[in-house]
Amino acid sequence: MNMTASHDLGRRERRRQETFQRIMRAAFELFAKHGYADTAVEDITEAADIGKGTFFNYFPTKDALLLAIFDAVADRFQQFRLHIPEITDVRKALTEFTHATLQEPARSPNIIRGIFGAALTQPTIGEKFAKTVQVARQTAIALFERGQKLGQVRNDISAELLGRNYQQFIFGTEMIWTLTPDQDLHEWINSMIELFWRGALAPTGQDASNRKEI
Amino acid sequence: MNMTASHDLGRRERRRQETFQRIMRAAFELFAKHGYADTAVEDITEAADIGKGTFFNYFPTKDALLLAIFDAVADRFQQFRLHIPEITDVRKALTEFTHATLQEPARSPNIIRGIFGAALTQPTIGEKFAKTVQVARQTAIALFERGQKLGQVRNDISAELLGRNYQQFIFGTEMIWTLTPDQDLHEWINSMIELFWRGALAPTGQDASNRKEI
Numbered sequence: 054m055n056m057t058a059s060h061d062l063g064r065r066e067r068r069r070q071e072t073f074q075r076i077m078r079a080a081f082e083l084f085a086k087h088g089y090a091d092t093a094v095e096d097i098t099e100a101a102d103i104g105k106g107t108f109f110n111y112f113p114t115k116d117a118l119l120l121a122i123f124d125a126v127a128d129r130f131q132q133f134r135l136h137i138p139e140i141t142d143v144r145k146a147l148t149e150f151t152h153a154t155l156q157e158p159a160r161s162p163n164i165i166r167g168i169f170g171a172a173l174t175q176p177t178i179g180e181k182f183a184k185t186v187q188v189a190r191q192t193a194i195a196l197f198e199r200g201q202k203l204g205q206v207r208n209d210i211s212a213e214l215l216g217r218n219y220q221q222f223i224f225g226t227e228m229i230w231t232l233t234p235d236q237d238l239h240e241w242i243n244s245m246i247e248l249f250w251r252g253a254l255a256p257t258g259q260d261a262s263n264r265k266e267i
Numbered sequence: 268m269n270m271t272a273s274h275d276l277g278r279r280e281r282r283r284q285e286t287f288q289r290i291m292r293a294a295f296e297l298f299a300k301h302g303y304a305d306t307a308v309e310d311i312t313e314a315a316d317i318g319k320g321t322f323f324n325y326f327p328t329k330d331a332l333l334l335a336i337f338d339a340v341a342d343r344f345q346q347f348r349l350h351i352p353e354i355t356d357v358r359k360a361l362t363e364f365t366h367a368t369l370q371e372p373a374r375s376p377n378i379i380r381g382i383f384g385a386a387l388t389q390p391t392i393g394e395k396f397a398k399t400v401q402v403a404r405q406t407a408i409a410l411f412e413r414g415q416k417l418g419q420v421r422n423d424i425s426a427e428l429l430g431r432n433y434q435q436f437i438f439g440t441e442m443i444w445t446l447t448p449d450q451d452l453h454e455w456i457n458s459m460i461e462l463f464w465r466g467a468l469a470p471t472g473q474d475a476s477n478r479k480e481i
Contacts, residue, residue: 090388170387173380173445174304183446210458217443217455218436218462225439229431231387232397241431244424248432252466 073111075101080118081164089119089167119171120181127188129153134192143200144250150196151223151242154189162234165227186220193219207255215253222249287325289315294332295378303333303381330392333385337399343367344406357414358464364410365437365456376448379441404434421469429467436463
């Protein structure tokens with residue numbers, strides 16, 4: 054490959070990334086405004102200012118775009134997971150991790166409603182969603198394992214159980230928030246974390262006083 | 268009204284109740300087997316062995332039947348709430364209450380998926396569902412207030428917040444369970460309650476030792 058061809062390839066790849074991001078941004082905004090179900094591919098292509106043919110070069114269907122969102126979210130969890138061995142304050146990390154999961158695409162009740170609704174009513178989306186849920190859970194489990202290792206998290210129940218319970222709590226918070234979205238989600242999440250953390254904490258009773266002396 | 272007319276009315280009302288129950292049972296079974304979205308009114312009338320006209324005497328639409336289910340569930344919460352002033356063991360009551368909420372209609376992943384899915388994707392159902400959620404939450408709040416009064420539940424955070432957090436936890440548990448329903452829901456719920464209770468418990472540290480001496 055000569056230099057010019059390599060440059061062309063670089064430019065093409067950059068363009069491709071730009072267009073991909075433009076479609077994703079337009080889709081997010083429309084999903085947030087009108088919900089997933091009520092957004093058509095035409096709405097997305099118009100907002101992104103691209104032709105329908107271009108859209109279909111990236112995503113064969115609107116559902117495929119949703120699946121790409123799941124992949125992006127799963128990627129974010131896996132990135133976070135790589136840094137778990139360096140964590141020293143598990144409660145702080147758990148809080149940051151949780152708020153990070155509520156960035157895009159989960160910033161709007163319409164988007165959460167759209168994602169949960171599609172996952173619950175369309176089996177193929179549900180299956181793919183369940184896989185992302187698994188990746189997220191493994192990340193949470195790894196974080197609780199780290200907490201147990203550091204003596205910050207109770208070890209009389211398994212990290213698996215803590216991770217699953219924590220995930221349940223996040224999902225329920227998001228779901229109820231989408232039904233009554235008059236309050237700030239991050240505030241809800243903070244009170245949820247406080248309560249959960251107290252349940253998950255290494256005990257301050259008989260067990261903890263031993264632990265402190267180690 | 269003479270005795271015969273009164274008898275006729277009694278019999279008519281009994282018949283009406285029987286048919287109502289027959290429709291509900293058939294609908295539950297079909298929702299559990301095929302999901303809410305994939306069950307037609309015809310499927311229900313066939314399984315209940317009634318005419319379509321009879322069905323529409325009770326419910327103008329399939330959605331109306333779902334709303335009647337919400338009402339039945341809200342009724343159950345309100346019944347439970349009446350007995351809260353007599354409760355002496357709040358953790359036990361919370362456990363019973365929670366398992367009771369997972370009887371019909373929540374016994375099957377397909378039904379939960381159908382209800383949550385419809386509530387998230389159809390605004391009119393979502394609104395009605397949100398009202399049932401409110402009734403359930405008020406019941407949970409009343410239970411935590413009782414727990415605070417008895418010194419069994421921490422009182423440094425409000426019963427409102429505990430009630431909402433608890434509900435979030437239940438919803439999340441149900442939702443994740445429907446996505447990966449390979450395990451027993453009641454077992455999941457038990458581990459969830461254990462963790463939550465520890466977070467909600469009146470403290471055994473400085474505060475609780477005071478409380479014990481009262």
